[in-house]
């Protein structure tokens with residue numbers, strides 16, 4: 001099966017984008033990219049056909065697909081379109097995220113042919129999975145890409161393939177506790193360079209004073225903290241510190257491995 005290869009990903013701190021690009025590099029040297037990290041790139045409806053392969057990647061937020069993406073995902077339609085589902089998580093757990101990603105797209109005309117879970121440095125602290133995905137993770141991603149290519153070549157009729165199975169619970173587990181609205185604050189290093197304003201995935205940062213962020217829009221993705229050239233931004237909130245400390249105490253000494261499903 002010769003398909004047009006497409007990448008569709010949200011990636012606030014670039015872990016997911018590295019992984020999906022490595023997977024795609026083994027399948028084709030011509031890849032169509034839909035980077036939906038910024039809000040202005042999550043407006044148009046997208047339609048794919050049976051001639052497409054779409055590799056879809058998101059980070060895990062609270063064990064699930066980031067909530068704010070689900071509405072947009074319902075504007076993306078397939079027509080017996082082959083799909084690969086990929087999530088990256090920060091070494092705690094990915095719970096129902098991969099299953100939810102697969103369910104969301106399969107009910108909109110996509111047929112899952114593969115799925116994968118990779119580990120990325122936790123957005124909240126580099127003490128969890130520091131510098132991952134690392135060279136070994138990306139090698140596994142490339143090998144996974146080759147396996148997808150082989151599988152695609154062996155498919156005569158996509159409607160007749162075995163249904164893809166991935167881990168997760170049905171119904172999805174609902175988390176009881178989530179962080180209250182909050183946003184990163186800027187210290188005196190802030191140069192008002194507007195890099196954070198231009199790169200915020202939910203347009204939560206004030207154009208005229210980029211030290212100010214609307215806490216009700218902030219998704220706590222840490223992209224502004226990550227991209228600030230003078231390290232001016234940080235969360236200063238006791239509940240954020242509690243979660244960060246819990247993560248460090250429980251998950252900084254374990255090292256999880258990528259998982260692939262074909």
Ligand SMILES: Cc1cc2nc3c(=O)[nH]c(=O)nc-3n(C[C@H](O)[C@H](O)[C@H](O)COP(=O)(O)O)c2cc1C
Nearest residue numbers: 012013014015016059062063090092093120122123
């Ligand atoms: C709001 C939020 C919630 C997160 N929830 C989880 C989680 O439930 N489990 C986990 O292991 N990592 C969690 N993480 C860490 C990210 O999944 C991880 O760092 C991911 O690789 C980030 O991908 P990106 O660089 O493509 O944005 C969370 C990060 C954020 C910002």
